[in-house]
């Protein structure tokens with residue numbers, strides 16, 4: 374691409390090898406059609422920050438269908454991406470202003486990415502200090518995150534689960550000034566670059582396009598999520614049907630056992646004794662357990678599959694019992710182990 378055709382919003386820096394370049398500015402629809410956003414993202418049309426699509430956070434959509442929906446209401450002037458499972462495990466870190474940024478810096482430690490120096494796909498509404506950083510969580514974590522809509526850093530320093538975008542609306546309606554620091558996953562949407570911000574009338578713009586791909590979620594984000602992971606205790610009728618069709622027999626008993634196993638009664642007895650009852654392996658004996666202390670302690674050891682030099686590759690949360698090894702790309706709940 375020659376200099377005179379350089380798009381107005383190309384952020385500084387070289388995209389990763391094989392990465393895409395941004396096309397010239399156009400309407401939000403132009404950019405969607407030009408393939409600016411990853412194919413596996415579910416997009417919805419928005420008017421400001423709102424959409425008139427019913428159950429927009431519950432269904433995956435083909436790109437061509439999202440484009441079609443844009444024409445169904447003349448108020449639409451942009452697009453949003455539905456974060457979470459519907460967009461390949463996309464998670465958005467939403468930083469609401471300079472004060473939220475300070476708290477982000479303290480939480481992320483070495484993983485902090487300063488304004489304008491983001492290492493992942495990121496954009497801003499143009500309001501001072503406001504930005505979103507987009508990451509992808511490891512594939513094996515996505516099914517365990519089904520109940521996670523938002524995780525909000527509260528004023529007491531605790532990361533707590535929220536209901537989703539409805540929280541934000543209530544806050545705004547109440548006219549509160551508090552700058553939030555939020556991770557947004559299922560049933561949330563983020564307004565995309567080139568869309569028009571309802572208050573400023575300006576277009577959202579990329580801070581870093583990152584060659585068209587969000588980076589993998591950094592370790593500090595996974596640490597925030599791990600205590601909130603949840604085993605899938607009950608399978609839906611549809612999922613059971615699929616499993617039974619594959620097995621060629623009725624699997625009802627195992628489903629009931631799973632439900633019993635993940636009942637609060639059993640889990641309350643099991644969770645305090647995970648290291649002696651569940652996570653037993655010669656590798657763990659060899660490496661021993663390290664604990665990363667805090668409000669939601671995480672246990673770390675060598676990985677039974679690949680070992681690892683640091684002795685911290687395998688991690689599990691004492692609160693959820695969910696575990697994973699990032700290097701191997703495996704993880705799950707207590708029964709999966």
Ligand SMILES: [Zn+2]
Nearest residue numbers: 676679698701
């Ligand atoms: Zn491993």
